[in-house]
Amino acid sequence: MNLTNKVVAITGGGQGLGRAMAVYLAKKGAKIAVIDIDQEHMEETCRLAAEAGGEAASFVCNVAEETQVEETFSAIVQQMGGLHGLVNNAGILRDGLMVKAKDGVISKMSLAHWQAVIDVNLTGVFLCGREAAVHMIEGGEGGCIINISSISRAGNMGQSNYSAAKAGGASLAVVWAKELARYGIRANAIAPGFIATDMTAGMKPEALEKMTAGIPAKRMGQPEEIAHTVAYLLENDYVSGRVVEVDGGLRL
Secondary structure, eight states, X not given: OOOTXXXXXXXXXXXXXXXXXXXXXHHTTOEEEEEESOHHHHHHHHHHHHHTTOEEEEEXXXXXXXXXXXXXXXXXXXXXXXXXXXXXXXXXXXXBOSEEESSSEEEXXXXXXXXXXXXXXXXXXXXXXXXXXXXXXXXXXXXXXXXXXXXXXXXXXXXXXXXXXXXXXXXXXHHHHHHHGGGTEEEEEEEEOSBOSHHHHTSOHHHHHHHHHTSTTSSOBOHHHHHHHHHHHHHOTTOOSOEEEESTTOOO
């Protein structure tokens, strides 16, 4: 796919990895539909995309709400003239051990924390992927869907909810690659390792040092390195149904 004037939607595009993707793709001439729940953050992303020489528009949407997702993707197509790519990047964390015990059970992961992560990180991926596929099929130009999974999809302690959702997102990419190929639509996933974002910047220095020491590359990844991988998967029309690991050699 030549990204010039192609419309690419990015969920969770208001900050972090989503913002880095938006700016990177804008530099390549793509028109970016920024989807998030924070209007102020989205406006900043749109401003940065414009400075990079691209075009961007913001769309407030809770990806876990079906009606909002349907309305948002219809608005993107109507306002921006089509839809050629989607990056399912929106995600939340509610970490905790499934059960914590010492001389008896002390705590357990609440259903609310389980459900919140599944709603955004898995149901949201499904809803946005479904609506993107509908509009890509109707548009008749094909397209590409990318799900942002995680190294945690292999199973990470303290992340029952997050690991399950990210494993599901990776599997969905493979399913969609098989189902949508007849329409010229590809689907892939990216599984980042530890990336330097605002979220990790808030960690204690000693925790960051210990985490980095365990990475074979001896450093955290940069948001632009994930954005580069997004661009590669959008541009290479013969890559589909794959999970690309971008983790500095780390395996959980």
